[in-house]
Amino acid sequence: MSDRSQLIETGQPFIFDEQRDAEFERLIKRYPSRESMILPALWLVQEQEGWISAEAIAYVADRIGTFASKVYEVATFYTMYHLQPKGKYHICVCRTLSCYLLGKQEIVDYITEDLGVKPGEVRADGLYSLEEVECLGHCGSAPVVQINGEFYENMTVEKLKELLATLQ
Amino acid sequence: MQVKVLSARFDIPDANTIEVAKKHGAYATLDKIFAMQPEEVTEVVKASGLRGRGGAGFPTGLKWTFLPKGLDKPVYLAVNSDDSEPATFKDRYILVRDPHLLIEGIIICCYAIRSNAAYIYIRGEYTSQVKVLQAAIDEAYAAGYLGESVAGHDFKLDVTVHRGAGAYICGEETALLESIEGKKGQPRSKPPFPAVEGLYGCPTIINNVQSIASLPFILANGADAYKAYGTEKSPGTHLFGISGLVKKPGMYELPLGLPLLEVIEKVAGGLREGRSLKGIIPGGSSTPVLTAEDAKTVTLDYESMAAHGTMFGSGGIVVLDDTVDVVKLVENLIHFYHHESCGQCTPCREGLGWMLKIVQKILNYEGTTADIDLLLELCDNIEMKTVCVLSAACTMSTRSYLNKFRSEFEAYVAQSASKHATM
Numbered sequence A: 001m002s003d004r005s006q007l008i009e010t011g012q013p014f015i016f017d018e019q020r021d022a023e024f025e026r027l028i029k030r031y032p033s034r035e036s037m038i039l040p041a042l043w044l045v046q047e048q049e050g051w052i053s054a055e056a057i058a059y060v061a062d063r064i065g066t067f068a069s070k071v072y073e074v075a076t077f078y079t080m081y082h083l084q085p086k087g088k089y090h091i092c093v094c095r096t097l098s099c100y101l102l103g104k105q106e107i108v109d110y111i112t113e114d115l116g117v118k119p120g121e122v123r124a125d126g127l128y129s130l131e132e133v134e135c136l137g138h139c140g141s142a143p144v145v146q147i148n149g150e151f152y153e154n155m156t157v158e159k160l161k162e163l164l165a166t167l168q
Numbered sequence B: 001m002q003v004k005v006l007s008a009r010f011d012i013p014d015a016n017t018i019e020v021a022k023k024h025g026a027y028a029t030l031d032k033i034f035a036m037q038p039e040e041v042t043e044v045v046k047a048s049g050l051r052g053r054g055g056a057g058f059p060t061g062l063k064w065t066f067l068p069k070g071l072d073k074p075v076y077l078a079v080n081s082d083d084s085e086p087a088t089f090k091d092r093y094i095l096v097r098d099p100h101l102l103i104e105g106i107i108i109c110c111y112a113i114r115s116n117a118a119y120i121y122i123r124g125e126y127t128s129q130v131k132v133l134q135a136a137i138d139e140a141y142a143a144g145y146l147g148e149s150v151a152g153h154d155f156k157l158d159v160t161v162h163r164g165a166g167a168y169i170c171g172e173e174t175a176l177l178e179s180i181e182g183k184k185g186q187p188r189s190k191p192p193f194p195a196v197e198g199l200y201g202c203p204t205i206i207n208n209v210q211s212i213a214s215l216p217f218i219l220a221n222g223a224d225a226y227k228a229y230g231t232e233k234s235p236g237t238h239l240f241g242i243s244g245l246v247k248k249p250g251m252y253e254l255p256l257g258l259p260l261l262e263v264i265e266k267v268a269g270g271l272r273e274g275r276s277l278k279g280i281i282p283g284g285s286s287t288p289v290l291t292a293e294d295a296k297t298v299t300l301d302y303e304s305m306a307a308h309g310t311m312f313g314s315g316g317i318v319v320l321d322d323t324v325d326v327v328k329l330v331e332n333l334i335h336f337y338h339h340e341s342c343g344q345c346t347p348c349r350e351g352l353g354w355m356l357k358i359v360q361k362i363l364n365y366e367g368t369t370a371d372i373d374l375l376l377e378l379c380d381n382i383e384m385k386t387v388c389v390l391s392a393a394c395t396m397s398t399r400s401y402l403n404k405f406r407s408e409f410e411a412y413v414a415q416s417a418s419k420h421a422t423m
């Protein structure tokens, strides 16, 4: 189910940068209700900062004109919103059906044992974080891995090693 | 066996751009439909026999007729692009390879149902896909196919992409509406059905991406041309996603009604060397499994699947060979549904967690025969006692493995007994 993390305060005020501000204003015209902007606004925050802080939640609520608790509720229900900073490379490995059948566990084991980061954790140096996620809609090219939103298909431990080497 | 109806432009380079798509026929149906009355468009869709491709197979044209007449509220279209039932990965091809096909379908549908606003609900994980789709929408606006006057006709249409954020349950149509409204994705009790009271309390039609993308062909060529594919009760073509333990997994467009085993053999390259078939999941993870024996006679259509005690589902076929440990597979599936439960119904939230613990106990060689029966009992007690059918998706599939592959569960139990005896 959902992320039950506590919100983290950065001590810094949050505001959208110019580009996100414009996108917020473009999108809000598309909905008859301002609260429909909660999900899109949280995406804008995450694109800008990489994660969603307590200040950002308050800012979004304020911009929309709703309660911070409503924004918080959404931010904690949907698993893709990060309530804490992730690694520079956030690796999501699909753990479901077709990826399971085609060996996702070897990939998870490699990341856990060799890269030293367990599912749900960020490595101490901040380089990697790992998450085991449910079906990513690429089952025909299983097993799949998503790194910072990009899909990598038909993965093997070898391919992942090469990929991580080129990313750095 | 493969056909190119929906996928006609999939292999054309840059068919995601309006320029190339138009060269190959995109938006050609618009003049034709705007010369018809909206009800006439609906009639053609009804006559085509198109059934919803989101999994339930509800006739598309018929669904549109459920909208109340003469209301002065706006009507909305929500296009379901959640593509999230495990083993389902077909809609993504439309979004990325031919987004203008989807947009043209949306225009046709919105004209027929008299809607001026459509929302495409796309799963949050599709980060690069959403960019391709949004770029196509921007092009369609610039070319005058969307906006104040669609293709110069007296018809206004706005299309907005709404991104989910990682919740399978938002594929369920009312959870999807909640999510567009800015809430947690928790399904609503029905009735009222969305056609009467949907998005923002207004009449709303929810259709799957593939259902909508089937419309341009139907309107361009007529209902009979569509019905020339498939069977009488399951007309048309379908994007099938074949995955699991086959040589050539992938997405293939096929007419409905083909023998499943022949498709696995000829289209997906058959099983891997030296392997034998254990079973096939016919239409996404929630559909009851077929044994190798069942698979011999089943065909890829709604009637045959029902006659074999399962469902056509979403066209996501998973091939299981003799290397598969069914108990571990069931653990994987229950984990999925438990994880994705929205949490508002106790039987689903607690029951699926309980089922997961029991299967894990069996896998840890601590289970008994009574645990197997308890699992079956839980399935009966959870199913149909909840707001939506997510829980049933889990129990129906789990029950099928328990019944058809009970010996594999018993083998674990027998080993537990001998382990404990030696201790």
Ligand SMILES: Cc1cc2nc3c(=O)[nH]c(=O)nc-3n(C[C@H](O)[C@H](O)[C@H](O)COP(=O)(O)O)c2cc1C
Pocket: B051, B052, B053, B054, B055, B056, B057, B058, B060, B063, B080, B081, B082, B083, B084, B085, B168, B169, B170, B171, B172, B173, B174, B206, B207, B208, B209, B211, B212, B388, B389, B390, B393
């Ligand atoms: C738990 C659950 C998940 C679903 N996921 C999807 C999905 O990912 N995509 C989809 O089109 N329909 C999904 N559906 C079916 C939708 O509720 C709905 O029936 C469908 O979008 C209607 O479109 P159609 O009539 O064109 O098939 C799901 C249903 C349930 C109960």
Ligand code: SF4
Pocket: B169, B186, B187, B340, B341, B342, B343, B344, B345, B346, B348, B349, B386, B387, B388, B389, B390, B391
């Ligand atoms: S059955 Fe499960 S997913 Fe569906 S509404 Fe109830 S708790 Fe939510």
Ligand code: FES
Pocket: A094, A095, A096, A097, A098, A099, A100, A134, A135, A136, A137, A138, A139, A142, A143, A144, B086, B087, B088
């Ligand atoms: S099961 Fe991994 S992408 Fe679908």
